[in-house]
Amino acid sequence: MNSEDEIRQLEPQKPVYLELNFQIVCAISLIAVLGVSSVTPAFPSLAKALKIQPQNLGLLVTAFTLPALVLGPVIGVLADRIGRKKIIVPALILFGIAGTACGLVRDFNLLLFLRLLQGIGAAPLLSLSTTLIGDLYTGARRMTAMGYNASVSSIGTASYPTIGGALATLGWFYPFLLPIVAIPIGLIVFLGLKNPEPKGDRxxxxxxxxxxxxxxxxxxxxxxxxxxxxxxxxxxxxxxxxxxxxxxxxxxxxxxxxxxxxxxxxxxxxxxxxxxxxxxxxxxxxxxxxxxxxxxxxxxxxxxxxxxxxxxxxxxxxxxxxxxxxxxxxxxxxxxxxxxxxxxxxxxxxxxxxxxxxxxxxxxxxxxxxxxxxxxxxxxxxxxxxxxxxxxxxxxxxx
Incomplete structure (x- = not known):
């Protein structure tokens, strides 16, 4: 350990929740849990508007969650070799663009395709937000950060159905416009996140x-x-x-x-x-x-x-x-x-x-x-x- 690290350890630390890095991680986590719970209240009106059989609505969830199941290990290898931000920032932008586009189309097959693209954007977000906490914190502060991050994610999963339901009263497509907030968050991650990145030379x-x-x-x-x-x-x-x-x-x-x-x-x-x-x-x-x-x-x-x-x-x-x-x-x-x-x-x-x-x-x-x-x-x-x-x-x- 060099003298600079020793000095940094001796300095009083802010509470985890006041650190900008942690707040950015929480923003990523909130986007990670947005894709399903915010839109399911709109499914009944979507089925009527697009003349879709209710049993086919589950495809909108499957198309979104499938990429995470398939791409998980690949995402991890890439993030360990080329860096976290180089995966997270494009993922947030893709999530935002494809997700918002879902609210602009009126064809169910095209909607499924856009949900698949949005799912590809969503796939790295939850695991890499946790990875960032592992990068940034150790010991008791890591456990504290994990707990706070879980709390923030739970606030999202608790509130998104209410928000989505309220928007769905205006039209089935309005909840699908919420992912647009991922685009500015991607820019904040790019400009504001200070994270130790891997060297990528192995x-x-x-x-x-x-x-x-x-x-x-x-x-x-x-x-x-x-x-x-x-x-x-x-x-x-x-x-x-x-x-x-x-x-x-x-x-x-x-x-x-x-x-x-x-x-x-x-x-x-x-x-x-x-x-x-x-x-x-x-x-x-x-x-x-x-x-x-x-x-x-x-x-x-x-x-x-x-x-x-x-x-x-x-x-x-x-x-x-x-x-x-x-x-x-x-x-x-x-x-x-x-x-x-x-x-x-x-x-x-x-x-x-x-x-x-x-x-x-x-x-x-x-x-x-x-x-x-x-x-x-x-x-x-x-x-x-x-x-x-x-x-x-x-x-x-x-x-």
């Missing part, structure tokens, strides 16, 4: 060989499994079938369903904002294990709630689990990954949670077809308990 074959060896680490694999499991439970039991239970059991209107769905994001914001403090007391592996216990508890009690507002109990427990678990997984991945392979590791993780998003509704759909709505939540309980033990075996035992 032999590609050697790089890929070493990266493959690192990815064989059983602790990393355990974290990848836990990351995918988070999204199996979130997108399978919660996003897809929890609204169905509310409607079938309590005959609640859409506005009430929206409030209950948003309560999870509120719980995530509260718990993840305290992650820095909790990390000083509990190891990250313990927090991840606790998260799966909370998932199992929350899903187990859902079928027994006597009235609709009692559902706030399991949604709050589930949200606390997400607020503790997901940022802790990201932090541990950043801690375990060698600096020169950080983007690759986190992008592979992005592929795993894309896999979870895809498999979750399928797995829970099978459970629903076999045993009805309650079986979805009992399957979720069993799955959460299974992942608890798998994760514990892979990360907390020698071998």
């Amino acid at each position: 032999n590609l074959q050697e790089y890929l060989t070493n990266a493959a060896k690192i990815l064989k680490n059983r602790r990393l694999f355990g974290l990848f499994i836990a990351s995918a499991a988070n999204f199996v439970l979130l997108y399978g039991a919660y996003v897809t079938y929890f609204p169905q239970l509310i409607n079938d059991t309590f005959k609640a209107p859409a506005s009430v369903i929206g409030i209950l769905l948003s309560s999870v994001s509120v719980a995530i914001i509260i718990s993840s904002s305290q992650l820095g403090r909790l990390a000083r007391i509990y190891p990250a592996t313990n927090l991840i294990q606790i998260s799966f216990i909370l998932y199992a508890l929350a899903l187990a009690i859902v079928p027994f709630m006597p009235s609709i507002w009692f559902l706030l109990i399991p949604t709050t427990i589930f949200g606390i689990g997400l607020g503790l678990g997901f940022p802790s997984i990201q932090t541990l991945l950043a801690d375990l990954a060698p600096k020169e392979y950080l983007a690759t590791i986190l992008s592979v993780n992005g592929t795993f949670f894309g896999l979870g998003q895809t498999l979750g509704p399928v797995l829970m759909g099978i459970a629903f077809s076999i045993g009805g709505i309650n079986s979805v939540f009992y399957t979720g309980v069993g799955f959460a308990i299974l992942i608890f033990f798998v994760f514990r075996y892979l990360t907390c035992t020698r071998g």
